[in-house]
Amino acid sequence: MRVLLALVLLLGIGLAGLAAKTIHDRIVQYQTLLAEQQQQILPTTEIFVVTRQLNYGERLRMEDVRAIRWPAGNVPAGAFRNRDDIFPSDEDQLRTVLRTMERDEPLLQAKVSEPGEDAGVASRLVAGTRAFTLRVDVVAGVSGFLRPGDRVDVYWTGAGRNGTSVTRLIRSNVKIIAIDQISNEATSNPIIARTITIAAEPQDIAALTQAQSAGSLTLALVGLNEDENTITETVEVSMDSLLGPREQVVETAEHNASCQVRHRRGAEVVVLEVPCTQ
Numbered sequence: 001m002r003v004l005l006a007l008v009l010l011l012g013i014g015l016a017g018l019a020a021k022t023i024h025d026r027i028v029q030y031q032t033l034l035a036e037q038q039q040q041i042l043p044t045t046e047i048f049v050v051t052r053q054l055n056y057g058e059r060l061r062m063e064d065v066r067a068i069r070w071p072a073g074n075v076p077a078g079a080f081r082n083r084d085d086i087f088p089s090d091e092d093q094l095r096t097v098l099r100t101m102e103r104d105e106p107l108l109q110a111k112v113s114e115p116g117e118d119a120g121v122a123s124r125l126v127a128g129t130r131a132f133t134l135r136v137d138v139v140a141g142v143s144g145f146l147r148p149g150d151r152v153d154v155y156w157t158g159a160g161r162n163g164t165s166v167t168r169l170i171r172s173n174v175k176i177i178a179i180d181q182i183s184n185e186a187t188s189n190p191i192i193a194r195t196i197t198i199a200a201e202p203q204d205i206a207a208l209t210q211a212q213s214a215g216s217l218t219l220a221l222v223g224l225n226e227d228e229n230t231i232t233e234t235v236e237v238s239m240d241s242l243l244g245p246r247e248q249v250v251e252t253a254e255h256n257a258s259c260q261v262r263h264r265r266g267a268e269v270v271v272l273e274v275p276c277t278q
Contacts, residue, residue, distance in 0.1 A: 060086070150175075151175050153174070153219070157215050157218065167237050
């Protein structure tokens with residue numbers, strides 16, 4: 001009797017094990033088939049996202065990122081696809097966060113520094129550009145509404161070639177990388193700036209230096225919806241174009257040998273006595 005019970009027990013255990021293995025195999029097959037179907041419907045690739053909120057200036061560590069599947073046709077520009085590209089072998093060569101990132105946000109090259117670099121201004125410069133500082137005041141600085149990361153148009157006001165005052169747009173869509181000593185783009189507090197630091201090419205820096213020494217500069221904030229590659233047409237306003245062209249009238253007096261020349265500028269008329277030519 002005991003032998004029979006033992007055989008029945010062993011048979012039951014065997015059947016249960018076989019059933020469990022069959023169910024496991026079925027689940028694996030189903031998951032494999034589902035993955036293949038999803039791959040055919042929507043191809044995916046691996047990218048890295050952050051696991052928590054990261055703030056400006058923090059060091060990026062391995063536990064701060066994880067890999068996820070992402071639609072292959074919609075990978076954000078600058079996304080990391082390899083962990084070795086994010087973290088070099090040297091532990092001292094960690095990247096620094098340049099912009100605030102929320103949890104599960106894709107990690108992009110533009111939002112972190114190069115390995116070993118800090119969050120200073122030099123990390124914001126792309127190849128071929130240099131940092132250049134302009135003096136501003138509350139009027140030229142758009143009343144404190146400027147923030148690092150904004151783009152501005154630069155207007156110059158000074159004496160034109162004929163000696164008259166002129167205002168001209170000299171550079172468009174210039175990127176601000178720092179205001180005074182603040183380079184954090186996540187800041188939302190208004191800043192009455194005394195200086196702004198911009199990223200510009202050497203030719204632009206030379207032009208801005210000359211313009212700043214020969215007149216005054218005024219900034220105009222560019223909207224967020226404006227294409228940064230848009231080239232603005234030439235904009236120039238002189239006193240003549242603002243008030244109207246000058247009028248010159250010559251009058252000859254019969255009783256003497258003098259003539260009058262009238263210069264009109266807007267509502268102002270200046271009369272000068274000059275010798276008559278005829």
